[in-house]
Amino acid sequence: MITKIIDTSDIESAAKCLKNGGTVVFPTETVYGLGADAFNPDAIEKIYIAKGRPSDNPLIVHISDISDVSFLARSITPNAKILMEIFWPGPLTLIFKKKDNVPDKVTAGLDTVAVRYPSNETARKLIKQSGVLVAAPSANLSGSPSPTICEDVVSDLNGRVDYIIDGTGCEIGLESTVVDVSGNETVILRPGGITLEMIKEYIPNAKLDGGLIDEKTIPKCPGLKYKHYSPKAELIVVQGERENVRKYISSKLNKSRKAGVLSYGEAEYENAELIINAGNNMEEYAHNLFSALRTFDKKGITLIYAEFNIEDGMGVAVRNRLYKAANHNIIEV
Numbered sequence: 001m002i003t004k005i006i007d008t009s010d011i012e013s014a015a016k017c018l019k020n021g022g023t024v025v026f027p028t029e030t031v032y033g034l035g036a037d038a039f040n041p042d043a044i045e046k047i048y049i050a051k052g053r054p055s056d057n058p059l060i061v062h063i064s065d066i067s068d069v070s071f072l073a074r075s076i077t078p079n080a081k082i083l084m085e086i087f088w089p090g091p092l093t094l095i096f097k098k099k100d101n102v103p104d105k106v107t108a109g110l111d112t113v114a115v116r117y118p119s120n121e122t123a124r125k126l127i128k129q130s131g132v133l134v135a136a137p138s139a140n141l142s143g144s145p146s147p148t149i150c151e152d153v154v155s156d157l158n159g160r161v162d163y164i165i166d167g168t169g170c171e172i173g174l175e176s177t178v179v180d181v182s183g184n185e186t187v188i189l190r191p192g193g194i195t196l197e198m199i200k201e202y203i204p205n206a207k208l209d210g211g212l213i214d215e216k217t218i219p220k221c222p223g224l225k226y227k228h229y230s231p232k233a234e235l236i237v238v239q240g241e242r243e244n245v246r247k248y249i250s251s252k253l254n255k256s257r258k259a260g261v262l263s264y265g266e267a268e269y270e271n272a273e274l275i276i277n278a279g280n281n282m283e284e285y286a287h288n289l290f291s292a293l294r295t296f297d298k299k300g301i302t303l304i305y306a307e308f309n310i311e312d313g314m315g316v317a318v319r320n321r322l323y324k325a326a327n328h329n330i331i332e333v
Helices: 008-019 041-051 066-071 076-089 122-132 151-158 196-200 242-252 284-299 313-327
Strands: 004-007 024-026 033-039 058-061 091-096 112-116 165-166 177-180 187-190 234-239 258-264 274-278 303-310 330-332
Touching: 004 008, 008 024, 008 033, 008 041, 008 122, 008 165, 024 122, 033 041, 033 165, 041 187, 151 284, 234 313, 242 303, 258 284, 274 284, 284 313, 303 313, 313 330
Parallel strands: 004 165, 024 165, 058 112, 091 177, 234 303, 234 330, 258 274, 258 303
Antiparallel strands: 024 033, 091 112, 177 187
16 A cells, blocks of 8 residues: 655545545644544444554544534533533543444444544544544554654554645644543543543542553553553653652663663663653653653663653543553552
């Protein structure tokens, strides 16, 4: 397959590709997505093949207008209406009871469907011009870190998809927050840019899924069923007070392994092959995490130590992705 890499001035040709059953990678405000017509099972199968994604892992359907929910959801609960009004368009995915016409290939046979209304202008234009609703997971090979720059999309999917749109966006850097609003409770299944604290301002009894509290339990959520976000290098999360974290990592670094450090704030390590600063707050950490993990791989690093300290807000989403990327290889100091 020959992949056409285009810029945002040529959205029309990519939109026609989607309408005709093809696959298109496009930027969003979270990460790049790999899209196909949500109501075309043959097109959806191309997503799973391109990513090497297990077919029992459901997809998120992206819409270009809030009214599009009516094509997908059997009913909209009062809490769902509140979240749609406050946070859409934006980095929030809502899970509804699905209509019977939504293909099982999209929902992995579940009776619910995940829906997102992105705020990224390129994404919305593409969906609107295509005339279809677009099922789209992150545009990476299954299991690897989600891409936030076009270069990383090309590295993973060139020759596997029809179109890649090289566009701006991905300001957040982590996938959308996923909230189950299909029943009486409002439950966050995957943390992201819309935090629990932000949601509780409008729905005070909203809560985190048990799988996010007990990190060894797998959340019932699109994109989190399998090992995910992992670099090729071994990743170890070292968490605690900054001084203790840095003392521990320094004691473990030696020249026998090509080791790198993902620091939280500026840091110096005498025996580190590569140091990447994830940022000075959790919003910056989230934005930089996936691209940093990919950079370590590009530089041939075989062991990564990640500095971390547990925080609320955006820190919940960073912890979720970082722990999974490390396959729960965590050291408390």
